[in-house]
Amino acid sequence: MTDAHVVGSGIIDFGEKYEWSFDDLLEGAYLDLVESVDHGIEPTKDIDAIWYGTLDIANEGASGASVAHATGLFEKPATQIVNACATGSDAFRNAVQAVKAGDVEVALVIGAEKMLDSTEGLIGGAALERLWRGRGVTMPAFFGMRATRHMEQYDTTREQIAEVSVKNHENGTKYPHAHQQFECTVDDVTESATVSYPLNLYDCCPVTDGACAVLVTNDERAREFTDAPVRVAGYGFSTDSFMRGDDLALTNFPASRQASSMAYERSGYGPDDVDVAEVHDCFSITELITYEDLGFCEQGEAGAFIDDGVPHLDGDKPVNPSGGLLSKGHPIGATGVAQIAEIFEQLRGEAGDVQVPDAEVGLQHNIGIGRNATGAVSCVNILER
Amino acid sequence: MSGPRYHRTRAQDQRLLAFECQSCGYVSFPDERRTCKRCGDAPATFEEVRLAERGEVETFVVQEYLPDDIEVPQPLAIVDLPQADGEGESARVYGLLTETELDELSVGTEVEARFRELFDDGERPINSFKFAVPREVKR
Numbered sequence: 001m002t003d004a005h006v007v008g009s010g011i012i013d014f015g016e017k018y019e020w021s022f023d024d025l026l027e028g029a030y031l032d033l034v035e036s037v038d039h040g041i042e043p044t045k046d047i048d049a050i051w052y053g054t055l056d057i058a059n060e061g062a063s064g065a066s067v068a069h070a071t072g073l074f075e076k077p078a079t080q081i082v083n084a085c086a087t088g089s090d091a092f093r094n095a096v097q098a099v100k101a102g103d104v105e106v107a108l109v110i111g112a113e114k115m116l117d118s119t120e121g122l123i124g125g126a127a128l129e130r131l132w133r134g135r136g137v138t139m140p141a142f143f144g145m146r147a148t149r150h151m152e153q154y155d156t157t158r159e160q161i162a163e164v165s166v167k168n169h170e171n172g173t174k175y176p177h178a179h180q181q182f183e184c185t186v187d188d189v190t191e192s193a194t195v196s197y198p199l200n201l202y203d204c205c206p207v208t209d210g211a212c213a214v215l216v217t218n219d220e221r222a223r224e225f226t227d228a229p230v231r232v233a234g235y236g237f238s239t240d241s242f243m244r245g246d247d248l249a250l251t252n253f254p255a256s257r258q259a260s261s262m263a264y265e266r267s268g269y270g271p272d273d274v275d276v277a278e279v280h281d282c283f284s285i286t287e288l289i290t291y292e293d294l295g296f297c298e299q300g301e302a303g304a305f306i307d308d309g310v311p312h313l314d315g316d317k318p319v320n321p322s323g324g325l326l327s328k329g330h331p332i333g334a335t336g337v338a339q340i341a342e343i344f345e346q347l348r349g350e351a352g353d354v355q356v357p358d359a360e361v362g363l364q365h366n367i368g369i370g371r372n373a374t375g376a377v378s379c380v381n382i383l384e385r
Numbered sequence: 386m387s388g389p390r391y392h393r394t395r396a397q398d399q400r401l402l403a404f405e406c407q408s409c410g411y412v413s414f415p416d417e418r419r420t421c422k423r424c425g426d427a428p429a430t431f432e433e434v435r436l437a438e439r440g441e442v443e444t445f446v447v448q449e450y451l452p453d454d455i456e457v458p459q460p461l462a463i464v465d466l467p468q469a470d471g472e473g474e475s476a477r478v479y480g481l482l483t484e485t486e487l488d489e490l491s492v493g494t495e496v497e498a499r500f501r502e503l504f505d506d507g508e509r510p511i512n513s514f515k516f517a518v519p520r521e522v523k524r
Binding site: 137140144145152153194195196197198242243244245 | 411412416422423443444445446447448449450451461463474477479487491492493
């Protein structure tokens with residue numbers, strides 16, 4: 001069986017893109033990819049299949065045909081992937097599997113979300129939940145419940161949670177495609193408006209439009225596109241729910257432990273081998289508990305992990321050099337693909353002001369919460385130079 | 386929001402009816418299924434059990450930003466409710482809380498279910514419960 005390799009990426013600047021249509025977002029990321037493949041690409045000839053990630057928040061009736069309309073890539077298999085906030089990662093994983101299986105030689109993975117055309121967005125849907133008897137849980141509440149319990153159980157402090165947001169906003173000012181380009185302090189976070197106690201405004205990622213694309217191919221074709229391909233060393237995907245009764249699911253995400261275990265096993269790498277990581281930080285607390293779920297630190301020690309500066313850009317294990325979702329933004333279908341694109345750049349030494357020196361192994365982690373708001377889908381991909 | 390989905394779970398909402406897996410002891414609430422979420426038994430055998438009206442807060446939040454038609458602050462909790470007969474495992478239950486004062490709430494706080502009309506779906510009342518700190522244990 002062949003390996004799968006990432007051989008190109010394209011992205012647009014994330015932000016409030018009121019002048020851009022959904023198709024404009026897709027086209028922008030696609031054209032950036034086409035124009036940046038090292039040795040060039042003839043898209044209609046080279047690309048065999050497309051995996052397209054979007055939740056279709058804008059309600060545009062998305063399908064495989066939509067991505068063909070936006071890119072001109074008709075007469076090919078085009079599959080829309082929908083898997084909550086892990087949609088983009090799962091689109092990538094599906095493309096990797098098809099390439100590894102030998103069924104597809106060159107796959108385009110593209111993710112996009114037009115978050116700002118809908119005034120309701122996720123809030124309305126999330127609040128109308130049967131389990132909560134019609135009045136209930138929003139995303140900040142779902143993640144906030146982990147924060148409440150983690151603080152109680154492990155003496156994690158409010159300041160340690162805030163530090164994730166401080167770190168990621170600082171990184172975001174150095175990453176050109178980030179939506180929010182400002183720094184903040186721990187006090188800014190802890191004194192900002194309460195969204196859902198214990199989480200405040202600066203603990204929450206912004207609402208952002210964006211799109212990103214990567215190109216995946218096999219051993220035989222990889223060097224046709226670049227002299228510096230990035231190998232997909234492993235991947236994993238899993239689901240779990242705190243309704244199953246495990247207390248660990250009240251503070252953490254067992255699905256992330258399962259998905260990362262699969263990816264570590266497939267790749268032969270472990271958490272200590274990871275040089276740089278892009279992880280899901282839809283809220284500050286999400287990144288903090290993910291340090292534990294990915295095995296970067298022991299259970300309950302995430303607060304000390306960030307106090308020690310380990311996940312900072314100049315630390316031993318930099319996490320979210322791109323600014324993460326907190327600063328870069330979280331256009332859902334694009335999010336996981338953009339994490340892959342950042343790891344691709346990091347491992348090729350092309351990450352500019354957020355470059356982690358000599359990064360050889362990179363991990364990408366993306367979770368999603370479905371409408372039943374009880375658990376998570378989690379996707380982990382490991383790439384290597 | 387349509388009414389029938391609430392009608393289906395009225396025994397859970399109004400009488401705290403739950404379902405115990407005979408393979409692994411998992412207590413399902415409010416889902417009444419033929420498969421078990423914990424052990425994966427399929428088909429699983431479930432027996433009806435009643436939950437106690439008092440349990441313990443496992444974690445909570447207080448929501449401050451919600452769509453305009455929902456009152457804030459809106460506290461929510463995950464509460465472990467033991468079975469009424471004291472046997473078997475507790476059920477992990479989502480619920481709204483009446484308390485909005487943070488000093489009344491912490492992980493481990495004892496709360497009781499109070500049954501009431503929660504809202505209406507435009508055609509009929511939806512009766513269920515909210516959790517509240519029992520008066521005798523209030524600080």
